[in-house]
């Protein structure tokens with residue numbers, strides 16, 4: 001029987017209209033980019049499956065597409081973590097379950113945030129992610145340069161912040177990352193973050 005991989009389906013983020021600071025046009029452009037990752041991930045998986053069905057494993061074409069899979073698929077997954085942890089009704093987060101949990105580890109929510117912001121302000125484009133490490137039972141803030149590189153294996157993304165310039169370049173200048181960070185933290189969906197614990 002031929003292998004027929006399951007498809008990714010773009011999620012509906014129409015609830016993200018009216019974010020604080022981040023314009024609707026900015027979100028719409030970003031969602032178009034996200035949809036591109038969904039389309040390419042499906043095409044890539046279909047192509048790989050048809051190569052396996054045609055006994056083409058090990059060909060240069062198969063190998064190069066396989067190398068590409070982490071990039072395209074993490075482009076879908078990271079964007080979904082990011083959009084899922086946004087809401088027009090965000091709060092400070094200091095009374096969330098997450099705040100309580102990071103306070104135990106970092107001493108305070110503000111100390112966790114200082115490390116997350118320090119990570120997010122590093123030069124370059126990529127992602128800042130707070131992961132939960134189920135083995136050490138602790139949170140770690142990571143800088144992820146590329147979608148497919150640098151993720152700690154077995155750890156769970158809890159808060160995902162997109163730091164590619166396309167995340168703010170529609171409504172801010174490339175030099176205004178600090179304003180975008182302020183806007184991001186004004187729109188965090190802390191109940192979604194709590195739901196990942």
Ligand SMILES: [Fe+2]
Pocket residue numbers: 030033079162164166167
């Ligand atoms: Fe993005």
